């Protein structure tokens with residue numbers, strides 16, 4: 001079988017071409033800044049970071065390496081885009097939270113906020129449990145795609161309305177293990 005090195009300049013998937021958008025170095029630098037900012041903001045608050053699976057696994061791991069205060073973690077899993085590049089408009093919970101979040105300071109960790117549907121859905125679930133506070137950190141936000149009135153408190157990068165892969169983000173479940181982020185070239 002021919003060897004395929006995934007981390008390269010251009011990724012060709014069928015007829016579609018993905019080109020570099022954010023390299024590893026840029027991502028690392030920004031995540032360090034976010035981690036330090038969150039650490040300052042949550043000093044003495046023992047926040048719970050809630051990662052939204054699957055996409056946030058890599059970001060959550062790297063972010064927490066730069067959080068230098070005590071914290072806890074948990075994960076929630078929502079139904080994803082499946083194999084599509086466009087949101088179906090429906091969300092379901094596939095894995096619920098284990099932590100008791102009432103009276104706790106919650107930080108939701110997302111890989112990307114596109115329409116905002118997932119964040120909106122999670123907020124409804126969380127508010128039911130009466131947390132002390134809820135904030136959001138997302139590595140990427142596509143401001144032009146937002147359809148809900150939501151505020152992301154900590155943003156890694158704002159990007160154009162393009163489909164992206166890598167660093168946790170998938171295309172039909174693959175390419176999550178790329179160390180950089182690539183965008184579908186128009």
Ligand code: IMP
Nearest residue numbers: 055113114115116117118163164169170
């Ligand atoms: P939203 O609910 O429309 O904000 O979409 C959020 C979720 O959709 C993310 O957590 C991702 O799993 C997925 N998603 C949105 N945009 C992209 C993309 O460009 N590439 C890969 N996954 C995406």
